[in-house]
Amino acid sequence: MRTGRGFVALIGPGLTEDVDEARLTTNALWEAVTGEPGTQHRHEQVKVVDRGEKAEAERKASNERFYGAKRQRAQAAAKEPATDAQLRYLSSLVNQVSTEVFDAQFAIAVKGTGIVPRRPRETALQAVSPLTKATARTLITNPANRP
Numbered sequence: 001m002r003t004g005r006g007f008v009a010l011i012g013p014g015l016t017e018d019v020d021e022a023r024l025t026t027n028a029l030w031e032a033v034t035g036e037p038g039t040q041h042r043h044e045q046v047k048v049v050d051r052g053e054k055a056e057a058e059r060k061a062s063n064e065r066f067y068g069a070k071r072q073r074a075q076a077a078a079k080e081p082a083t084d085a086q087l088r089y090l091s092s093l094v095n096q097v098s099t100e101v102f103d104a105q106f107a108i109a110v111k112g113t114g115i116v117p118r119r120p121r122e123t124a125l126q127a128v129s130p131l132t133k134a135t136a137r138t139l140i141t142n143p144a145n146r147p
Contacts, residue, residue: 074134078113082136087128089140094124109139 027038082090094102102124107117113135118127131139 077133077137078135080133082128082131082133086131086133086136086140090128090131090136091125093140094128099124105139105142109135109142 030036030038103118106124106127110117110131113132115130115132115135118124128136128139
């Protein structure tokens, strides 16, 4: 499989059979894929990744142990209302940036969340009140909102 400037994997029938993984180098990988000798004169080990069912199940379980709590916090933040500190910061931010910039960044932050963009006669402070923690964080951390 080719990516960027080189090959990253041997995929397909016959490409990985009878391969001594201890001696698999970049040159050996290049020769296996292209049929021509490799041009590197230094030896780099190639990482071998097992994509069998058992290895994939172990990888997914490890991923869930590492990222599971983080995913749960992110899902909770997407439903919880913005904190008072976030709302205070957003109210000061509204006064520091232009209305056009704030409206554009607000529309980007609420896109896909179910929160409607700012209405024509709605003040910016009224618009930020229904934000969730995650949406408020997105709006606060956007570099375009810096005064």
